Amino acid sequence: MTSSQQQQVQSMLRLDTKQSKRSTLLLEQPVTRQRRDKVSLSAFAFLFAEMIRYTQNRVLGIQDLETKLNELGQRVGVRVFELTMSREKTVRRETRVLQMLVYINSVVWRALFDKPADSLERSTENEDEYMITDNEPDILKYISVPKEMASFSPGAFISGIVESISVCCQCPARVTSHVVPAEGMPVRTVILLKFDKEVMERERRLEAGKSK
């Protein structure tokens, strides 16, 4: 192992033994504001591949597999959202659809993948559908999908993260991920959010109230 990798592993091990002592230490950690540490891609890819294999053994179809990965992503989403919000200069809440999407596009993506998402679009056919595009999702780099499962998108994990954030902002949505290859970007992933009817109604009411 190179020396930088060794240092990374050592610092992670030190963190481990400290945390396993007592719950008081968890509550005293200055995690909220200070450190910004990164995890090596290979370590995460290993974990992610094992997660997919683990869920594959326990499901009976592609839809089920995507749902299970979605659930795993939801556990991450809540925590990422709270943490990034508290690290902002002023702690606020998001309750409007567009503000929440912009926040996910920029801050959350940067916190998770070190780059902002590539684009945010609103579908022209349906008013309540929005799409977040990531041209090269790093965490999916080492996942290859066999031809017989061509409709499976491992981005279901990312869609789970986005879904739990939308629930936190009180804009519940059905979030799915699709692979839409384009020029030179074979793994381009699109996260599609379809908001519930009540969300769109509330948005319309708030818009009308504001423009008065």
Next chain:
Amino acid sequence: MATFYFAIVGTNDSPLYEAEFGAQREENKYLQQFVVHAALDLVDDAQFMTNACYLKTVDRYNDWSVSAYVTPSNIRLMLLHEAKAEEAIKSFFTACHELYMKTLLNPFYQPNATIQSQAFDIKVHTLSKKYLL
């Protein structure tokens, strides 16, 4: 003696954590829970009006007032109190929010589960002595 009742209410409106500070009278415990639960409706209304987390005093009942603080993940911190400085309550809420966030980061803690950690309890009581009493 000032009395306070603090509750952390989850997204499905059930309390995740409750605590009482200051002197209490036996018959008031259930009434306080009831008043705070009723105030949740007002919190729901108020939270769409503003982007801020701290929603000052949302409700009044006789001589008690209920103040609320909503976290980004829609967890409500409610405090039932008699007249008290807003600044002190705001700092108390912010500190409790940090504690809640650290609890949430524990991967073994399910969101919306009750918080049973003794360390959390001790810390909240310490905060209350610092800011409220």
